[in-house]
Each structure stands twice: as structure tokens, then as C-alpha cells.
Amino acid sequence: MDFLTIPAVPEPLTFEQTEAMAQRQIKKHHVAIILLHWFNATVWLTELATGAALISSPHFRIAPLWYIAIVQGFFGSRAHMLWFHIAVGITWICVFAVYGTFGFRTYLAREVLEREIALDWDDFVWLIVRTLRILGKSDDPLPPQGIYNAGQKLFALMVYAMIPIVMLTGVVMAFHLGGTTLVAWAVVLHFVAVGMVFSGLMIHVYMGAVFPEEKAAFFSMITGMVNELYAYRHHFKWWKEVKMQEREWKQEIEGSGGKVGPDGGNAPTPATGGSAEDTTTRKGGTGGIFRRIFRKPEYWPPYVAGVGLGITLLMTFILMGQGLGASGGFTRYLVALLSWVAPDYVARNPYWSEYAQPGQSPLMSFLVFELIGVVAGGFVSGWLAHRLRISVDKGPRISARSRYVLALVGGVLTGYGARLARGCTSGLALSGGAVLSAGAWAFMMAVFAAGFIGAYFVRRSWI
Amino acid sequence: MSAPFFPMFSQTMYVIVSLLLGFFFGFFLERAGFSSAKKLTAQFYFKDFSVLKVMFTAIVVTMLGVAYLAAAGWLDMSQVYVPLTFLWPQIAGGLLLGAGFIIGGY
Numbered sequence: 001m002d003f004l005t006i007p008a009v010p011e012p013l014t015f016e017q018t019e020a021m022a023q024r025q026i027k028k029h030h031v032a033i034i035l036l037h038w039f040n041a042t043v044w045l046t047e048l049a050t051g052a053a054l055i056s057s058p059h060f061r062i063a064p065l066w067y068i069a070i071v072q073g074f075f076g077s078r079a080h081m082l083w084f085h086i087a088v089g090i091t092w093i094c095v096f097a098v099y100g101t102f103g104f105r106t107y108l109a110r111e112v113l114e115r116e117i118a119l120d121w122d123d124f125v126w127l128i129v130r131t132l133r134i135l136g137k138s139d140d141p142l143p144p145q146g147i148y149n150a151g152q153k154l155f156a157l158m159v160y161a162m163i164p165i166v167m168l169t170g171v172v173m174a175f176h177l178g179g180t181t182l183v184a185w186a187v188v189l190h191f192v193a194v195g196m197v198f199s200g201l202m203i204h205v206y207m208g209a210v211f212p213e214e215k216a217a218f219f220s221m222i223t224g225m226v227n228e229l230y231a232y233r234h235h236f237k238w239w240k241e242v243k244m245q246e247r248e249w250k251q252e253i254e255g256s257g258g259k260v261g262p263d264g265g266n267a268p269t270p271a272t273g274g275s276a277e278d279t280t281t282r283k284g285g286t287g288g289i290f291r292r293i294f295r296k297p298e299y300w301p302p303y304v305a306g307v308g309l310g311i312t313l314l315m316t317f318i319l320m321g322q323g324l325g326a327s328g329g330f331t332r333y334l335v336a337l338l339s340w341v342a343p344d345y346v347a348r349n350p351y352w353s354e355y356a357q358p359g360q361s362p363l364m365s366f367l368v369f370e371l372i373g374v375v376a377g378g379f380v381s382g383w384l385a386h387r388l389r390i391s392v393d394k395g396p397r398i399s400a401r402s403r404y405v406l407a408l409v410g411g412v413l414t415g416y417g418a419r420l421a422r423g424c425t426s427g428l429a430l431s432g433g434a435v436l437s438a439g440a441w442a443f444m445m446a447v448f449a450a451g452f453i454g455a456y457f458v459r460r461s462w463i
Numbered sequence: 464m465s466a467p468f469f470p471m472f473s474q475t476m477y478v479i480v481s482l483l484l485g486f487f488f489g490f491f492l493e494r495a496g497f498s499s500a501k502k503l504t505a506q507f508y509f510k511d512f513s514v515l516k517v518m519f520t521a522i523v524v525t526m527l528g529v530a531y532l533a534a535a536g537w538l539d540m541s542q543v544y545v546p547l548t549f550l551w552p553q554i555a556g557g558l559l560l561g562a563g564f565i566i567g568g569y
Contacts, residue, residue: 177473177475178472179471182471182472182476299494299496299502299513300495302514302517305495305496305517305520306495306516306520307520307521307524308487308490308491309488309492309495309517309520310520310521310523310524310528312484312488313488313521313524313525315484316488317467317525317528317538317543318468319466319468319480320467320480320481321542321543321544322543323544324484324485366469367481369481369482369485370481370484370488371485373483373484373485373486373487374485374488375489376482376485376486377485377486377487377490377493378492378498379489380486381494382493387493387498393500393568394500394568406566406568407567407568408567409563409566410562410563410567410569413563414559414564414567414569415563417556417557417560417562417563420552420553420555420556420559421553421556422547422549422552422553422556423546424560425518425560426488429518430518430522431546432545433522433526434521434522434525435526435543435545436526436545437547437548438548438550439546439547440548440553442550442554442557443554443556443560445554446553446554446555446558446560447561448561449557449558449561450558450559450561450562450564451562451564451565452507454507454561454564455504455508455565459508461504462501462568463508463510
């Protein structure tokens with residue numbers, strides 16, 4: 001091993017070290033990433049080529065007429081070209097959906113969130129120094145960088161922000177989802193988002209394919225490997241990470257105390273138990289932002305969850321013109337069932353018939369679909385936090401059987417009360433309260449009053 | 464073009480948006496711990512006030528958002544459904560629901 005201790009900051013290398021490091025290869029990209037990269041590159045190439053030829057309106061046209069004629073001729077007609085553009089786009093979305101679903105943990109959470117877009121302080125300094133150096137105003141050394149440098153991170157950040165827009169607007173345009181206004185907006189957004197990515201893409205391609213210093217980065221996208229010297233000089237923090245990991249493995253295999261330490265490793269290494277603990281904590285540390293936020297079994301702080309819930313509710317008002325709810329949705333499911341079994345009864349009943357207008361399904365309503373989403377969202381959240389289990393939630397002094405009976409009684413009261421008040425805690429108290437409905441606030445007070453009073457009588461159920 | 468946007472949605476779009484909003488609703492409710500009956504009822508024994516905190520934080524965020532958007536003219540309040548007030552039925556319903564809440568654990 002050429003380094004007795006791993007340096008904390010890049011140090012000048014001896015000639016032997018340079019020679020040795022230039023020979024040694026370390027792995028930078030997983031084969032799945034490489035495949036995805038070239039798939040992505042192909043998609044962008046074909047989509048940009050056909051997309052440019054598709055813009056025929058004289059106001060927006062960016063490609064010369066002869067280019068449009070050539071590409072159109074290649075496909076036979078404009079309709080074929082459009083069909084091809086859409087087909088490639090949908091394939092692209094599908095591949096990303098599959099990749100995002102199955103590779104979520106390994107690639108998206110780890111690769112993207114932590115390594116590709118998380119800018120740290122060194123990165124900001126890097127961006128400033130780099131700009132000054134390009135302008136010839138500074139000779140300061142660049143701060144050490146992780147596996148991706150700050151410029152790459154900025155590019156990634158923009159691409160990740162724009163890609164969903166490109167995908168969504170593309171789908172809206174292709175299938176004419178929504179009205180004419182929405183499609184018109186989608187067209188503009190599609191151009192703008194692609195334009196942003198394209199401007200970054202120019203630099204990306206120049207850096208990868210032309211810029212001599214980054215030759216190693218280009219070849220790493222084919223072989224997956226870079227030589228150590230390049231890693232040391234361009235991505236020092238990542239190089240250090242790799243080296244530390246190598247030492248840990250070595251140590252685990254040899255079982256003897258080596259020199260591990262983030263700041264030079266002069267501290268005596270604790271026994272194997274200690275180092276194993278170190279490894280796990282470090283893994284927890286790099287396991288990251290995503291894990292800390294979504295995978296921990298503890299609930300979120302109430303104010304954080306409250307803001308999330310508030311934003312969802314606000315978006316519901318903006319998009320749907322009504323609040324979130326629950327009991328109204330259940331009512332509609334019931335009416336649908338009833339009008340299937342006994343349509344005459346429903347038609348004669350003044351309450352049910354309000355929901356079952358002729359020619360319109362009682363199920364064609366926001367709340368009906370929202371409830372399906374609620375089940376899915378709650379499930380996903382619980383699943384991520386390892387909270388999924390079947391259990392009877394009760395205090396220690398009551399049997400599960402009594403809880404079932406009480407739950408049924410409580411459910412009947414809740415259901416009746418909710419429909420009497422024209423809403424439940426979600427639909428009336430939360431949504432109505434937010435738009436200052438007087439009845440909603442009266443309802444909320446009543447709920448809490450009854451809850452606090454009733455709590456005394458059923459204390460055996462809960463405490 | 465001002466919000467609410469639902470009149471512009473096609474039927475498919477309407478369903479997709481509804482499902483998505485519901486997804487986030489369920490997600491944040493579970494994140495807050497509303498899937499646990501014990502946590503929900505703990506506030507009535509003065510043990511854990513997260514339900515109140517979550518609910519009122521959400522109400523305040525939405526209230527401010529709606530107020531600002533309406534004041535700026537981006538949200539057409541005449542198109543937004545505000546629950547009607549029927550005072551006595553709503554108080555009675557609230558009492559029943561509150562009793563059911565604590566008995567059944569919601």
C-alpha cells in the first residue's frame with residue numbers, strides 16, 4: 001500500500017505514487033448506470049433530432065427548412081415522425097419508471113440524492129473558484145470534490161428538475177389530456193424545459209467528449225473504471241471514501257488493527273467490535289438523507305407533517321376547488337352499491353337520490369378516487385417506515401374482543417355524526433376550517449368537547 | 464386563467480389528480496401517526512398533542528395559502544366549495560362524532 005495513512009486533504013504525490021496510481025483502476029459506475037446513460041443519450045439524440053423537425057410553426061421553428069424536409073423524408077410523413085417521437089418518449093418514460101421502481105434504493109436514493117445533487121459547502125467554493133479561474137482572476141486550488149464535482153451536480157440538479165416536466169408535458173401533448181389551454185401551456189413548458197436541458201447538455205457533451213482533462217470520465221462511462229490518479233486529482237473526497245472502505249474490508253479480513261481514521265489515522269484502533277460498530281454507523285451515515293427522512297420508524301415531527309398536510313390541502317383547493325374528505329367518499333360508495341341492488345329505493349329516498357343523479361355515476365367524484373389514493377399513500381408511508389403490521393391498538397386493560405365491539409359502536413356514532421354534520425374531521429373540520437366555514441369551527445369544538453368528556457368514561461380502552 | 468383548475472381537466476386527468484392528492488393525504492396522515500388509534504386518542508388524556516398540532520398546522524398553512532391566492536386574484540373563491548353552516552346539526556353531529564371518536568378510536 002502506497003499510503004500509510006490516508007491524507008485528509010490532497011497532498012503532493014511522489015513520482016512512484018503517481019506511477020502506481022495511474023496504473024490502478026477503481027470502479028466508478030455500475031453497469032446498470034452505464035447502460036442507462038447510453039440509453040438516455042440515444043433517446044435524447046433521437047428526440048432532439050425529431051423534435052426539432054416537428055416544430056413547423058414559423059414562430060417557434062428552430063431548425064432550417066431543409067433539415068425538416070430531410071428528417072420528414074426519412075420517416076415518410078410528419079405523422080410518422082410524430083408517432084416515432086411519441087413512441088420513443090413513452091419508452092423512455094417506461095424505462096425510467098421501471099428503473100425508478102426497482103432500482104429506487106440502490107440507484108435513485110443513493111446515487112442521485114446523495115452523490116449527484118447534494119451540494120455541500122466545498123461545492124459552492126468550487127463553483128466560485130472555478131469561475132474565477134476560467135476568467136483568469138484566481139490561482140487558488142479547487143476544493144476537493146466528491147464522486148461528482150459541483151458543476152456536474154448543478155447540471156444533474158437542473159436535469160432532474162426538468163425531466164419530470166418534459167415527461168409530463170409530453171404526455172399531456174401526446175394524449176391531449178385536459179383542455180386546449182392546458183395543452184397550449186404544455187407545449188411552451190416542453191420547449192422551455194428541453195431548452196434548459198439542452199443548454200446544459202452542450203457543456204456536458206463538450207466536457208465528456210472533447211475536454212482533455214476529463215478523458216477518464218468519458219471512458220469510465222464505457223468501462224465503469226477510472227484510474228486512481230484521476231480520482232485523486234479530480235474527485236479527492238470520493239477517492240478517500242473508496243480508500244477508507246478498502247482498508248475496512250482489509251481489516252475485517254485480516255482481523256488486525258490497521259490505520260483507520262478520517263484525519264490521518266494516528267488514533268489507536270479499537271478492538272474488532274468497535275470497528276464493526278464504526279462500519280455500521282458509517283453505513284448509516286452514507287445510507288443517507290432518504291433513509292433518515294423516510295425509513296425511520298419514528299413518526300415525523302407534528303409540525304413537519306402538518307405543513308405537508310397543509311400543502312396537500314392547499315393544492316386540493318387550487319386543483320379541485322374543494323377540500324379533502326373521507327365520509328363523503330364512503331357515502332358515494334354506499335350509494336353506488338345501493339343503486340345497484342335497489343335503484344328504486346335510492347331514487348325515492350331524498351338523501352340518497354341527491355348523489356345518484358340520472359345519467360351520472362355516483363362514483364364519478366373527487367372523493368371516491370381520493371380515498372383510493374389515501375389507502376395507497378398510507379400504505380406506502382407505513383411500508384417505508386417499517387410500520388406495516390396487523391394489530392389491535394388498545395390499552396393494556398382491555399381485551400381485543402371488547403375493543404372490536406367498542407370500535408363498531410364508535411364507528412356507528414362517528415358515521416352518523418359525520419353525515420348529520422355534512423362532513424367528518426377531514427371534510428368539515430380540516431377543509432372547512434381552513435376556508436373559515438363557521439359551521440366547521442362549531443363542529444370542531446363539539447368534536448373536541450365530546451372527546452375530552454367521553455375520554456373519562458372509556459379510559460380503560462386506552463390507558 | 465385562475466384556479467381552481469378542475470373545469471379544464473379531462474375525465475382521465477381528473478381521476479389521476481384525485482388519486483395523487485389522495486396519495487399525499489394518506490401519506491402525510493400516516494407520517495403524522497394518524498394510523499394509530501392510541502396516538503389519536505392520547506390527546507384526550509393530555510398525553511400526546513400531535514394530532515392537534517398537525518391539524519392546526521395544516522389548517523393555518525392552507526388558510527394562509529388560500530387567503531393570499533384569493534387576494535392576488537389567482538384563486539376564484541366563487542368556484543371553491545366552502546361547507547355550508549347548519550349550526551345545530553353540526554354541533555350535534557360533532558358531539559356524536561367526538562363520542563364515537565373516543566369510543567371507537569376512529
